[in-house]
Amino acid sequence: MRAITYDRFGPATDVLTLEDVPVPAPATGEVLVRLHMSGVNPSDIRARAGGRPGVTEPPFPKIIPHSDGAGVIEAVGEGVPSNRVGDRVWIWNGQWQRAFGTAADYISLPAQQAVTLPDHVSFEEGAVLGIPGLTACHAVLGGGPVAGQTVLVSGGAGTVGRLAIQVAAASGARVLSTARGDEAIAVAKNAGAEEVFDYTDDRLADRILEATGGQTIDRIVEVEFGKNAETNTKIISERGTIAAFGSAKDMTPVLPFYPLMFKAVTIDLVLVYILSASERETTVANLTDLLNRNALNFQISDVLPLEDCATAHDMIAGGNRSGSVLLKM
Structure with missing residues (x-):
């Protein structure tokens, strides 16, 4: 062969x-x-x-x-x-x-x-489906159902981000996203994000909270964990989750530990290669359901x-x- x-x-x-x-x-x-x-x-x-x-x-x-x-x-x-x-x-x-x-x-x-x-x-x-699909699905649904929650997908024009928006929207969440440039913002919106924010905006956290009327974010799907740690700390809800699958621009981040701790934030580092058997079974089942519902493009x-x-x-x-x-x- x-x-x-x-x-x-x-x-x-x-x-x-x-x-x-x-x-x-x-x-x-x-x-x-x-x-x-x-x-x-x-x-x-x-x-x-x-x-x-x-x-x-x-x-x-x-x-x-x-x-x-x-x-x-x-x-x-x-x-x-x-x-x-x-x-x-x-x-x-x-x-x-x-x-x-x-x-x-x-x-x-x-x-x-x-x-x-x-x-x-x-x-x-x-x-x-193997890496992008499973990553998007587990990052959104790995903590359980998100129906009725507000989910922010960082980098919504990327392969995983675009799929994560669709997973969250098809699962009943209100979906926000970040991107950069008119074309990327359009991609994230077309994927199902209600609002998309420029991730280079110095007032990004404020813009997001203004759009939500001050409501904090239940779950953040994060492609740049270190770079966005400060912003995410400001906007994440108490007992919220940051599900991060990348941090290429800051591979050794310093975290605002106490602000995160006093919100009891869960940090979920997503690596789909080593999901447990039960996590894998659930994620594959969720992904199959989304495919059967024609929910993913x-x-x-x-x-x-x-x-x-x-x-x-x-x-x-x-x-x-x-x-x-x-x-x-």
Whole structure:
């Protein structure tokens, strides 16, 4: 089968190679998936570039990148019902703590990591569910129902932010968001945000509270935890939650501890790779329900052929996209 591989860290064009490798055989409890799409995420780029804290060399001699993907089950290992053959599926954690991910014609992985894809959902959309979809869903609903609550989604024009707005709106919340620039603000509004604020505004906290009539925010879905800590402390409700899935602009933030403590704020650091079994089951179920209700609209920026994997990595690293970037097999 064709696969993109790398055996060292470095620039995408230097280390990513297209080669032929054997088709894997599904082990006990595994399924073999013929992939149609591979989702490319910022975390894949950091992993290939050696950007994860404390990781100085690749953890495996040869790596096939990417954790997200979608395709059809072609074979099953011992212990997996044979009626799963032919299932359309989407994949989570394809390359998390494993050598071989989804940037290939096939992947073999534990059966529970291949989730049935509703018939009306395309493979392109399925390839966005693993990291962006689960992150958005867990960040919004990980603490329980949000119906009747006010939810603020930071960076609502981003892939996760845009999905989080839709998840919150479809779950009965009043949704506010932040973005920058007319185009990004329009994206967040079109996703379902009632009001969208410029996150560069020096009076951002005041603007938000003015819009809510002084009502504080029940839940904040945060893409830049450190940078927005002061603002979020001002606007979060007592016993509210800040569900943060990123802090790239301030990776070692200093927190206003006592103001947060005296509101009894919960800080939920969202990393969907290591959800507990019960959290994973709930989040997948919530995501499936939203898909079945046609509540989610996915924004695909580019679909490139497998051999253009390095181009896809560079597009994401350079910010040259307006949605998800996928590889087509």
